[in-house]
Amino acid sequence: MREELQSHKIVFSLIAMWLVIFLITGFYLGLYHSAERLEAELLLIVSIAITSALGYVGLAEIIVGVQFGAAHRRELLTYLLLGTLSLLSGLMLAIATEISLPRLALAVSPYAILFGAFQLRLGQGLSRHPVQRRSFRVCGAIEIASGVVLACASFFSGVNVIRLLAVTAASTLLQLLPFLFFSRRNA
Numbered sequence: 001m002r003e004e005l006q007s008h009k010i011v012f013s014l015i016a017m018w019l020v021i022f023l024i025t026g027f028y029l030g031l032y033h034s035a036e037r038l039e040a041e042l043l044l045i046v047s048i049a050i051t052s053a054l055g056y057v058g059l060a061e062i063i064v065g066v067q068f069g070a071a072h073r074r075e076l077l078t079y080l081l082l083g084t085l086s087l088l089s090g091l092m093l094a095i096a097t098e099i100s101l102p103r104l105a106l107a108v109s110p111y112a113i114l115f116g117a118f119q120l121r122l123g124q125g126l127s128r129h130p131v132q133r134r135s136f137r138v139c140g141a142i143e144i145a146s147g148v149v150l151a152c153a154s155f156f157s158g159v160n161v162i163r164l165l166a167v168t169a170a171s172t173l174l175q176l177l178p179f180l181f182f183s184r185r186n187a
Contacts, residue, residue, distance in 0.1 A: 011079070012179045014060050018053035019173040023166060025049055046162075050104050051093040058086030085110060101161040105153035112147030112168055116140040119175070139175050146171065 025046070065079025089107045096103065116139075123136030146168040153161045 009180060011057070011060055011064050012176050014057050015053075016173055016176045016180060018049070018057065019169045019176075022046075022049050022053070022169050023173070046101075046165075047093060047099045047104055050108065051090050054086045054090030054093065054107065058083045058090060061086060082114065085114075101158050101165075102154035102156075105150040105161050105165060108165065108168070109147045109150035109153075112143050112150055112172065114147075115172060115175075116143030116145075116147060119143060139171075142171060143168075143175065 061079045061083030063083075065076050065083060068075040068079065070076065089110070093099070093104070093107055119136045119140030123133045123140060126133040126136065146164075150164060150168060153164065156164065
């Protein structure tokens with residue numbers, strides 16, 4: 001049990017690290033303020049950060065999935081599916097000849113949807129903890145809604161897509177914090 005929790009924390013830590021890198025890069029470069037700042041160089045930097053994150057997290061998910069082994073089929077299949085999806089999305093972005101914000105948002109949207117589904121699934125098993133159950137339900141619904149809106153990013157302006165990516169990254173990061181700081185002593 002302890003090794004499984006540690007494996008989950010490794011993946012969540014990597015995801016949180018890349019979300020922080022994305023948010024810091026965005027704020028440092030001023031991506032959230034004006035349309036004039038959305039030049040090709042900035043779009044390239046954002047796409048490199050997202051592509052790198054998808055690649056690193058995908059590899060980590062596959063490694064952690066293999067670590068779980070056949071004894072934990074659900075975790076094995078979940079991590080292998082997420083890792084493969086992550087690597088394929090990163091590869092798609094890396095070899096794409098045309099980089100656009102809607103394409104980046106579309107590549108990120110499955111993660112928001114799957115993370116929301118993960119939270120809804122966690123909330124189902126907490127019948128004796130109504131506050132945590134409600135929290136997982138609300139956060140899961142918000143994350144799924146963010147993923148759906150990210151998938152429809154082609155209907156938004158560039159600045160609004162960047163803002164949507166930033167809001168989704170920040171909300172996901174805030175939702176990951178309890179997982180990262182959970183310890184067996186707090187259970």
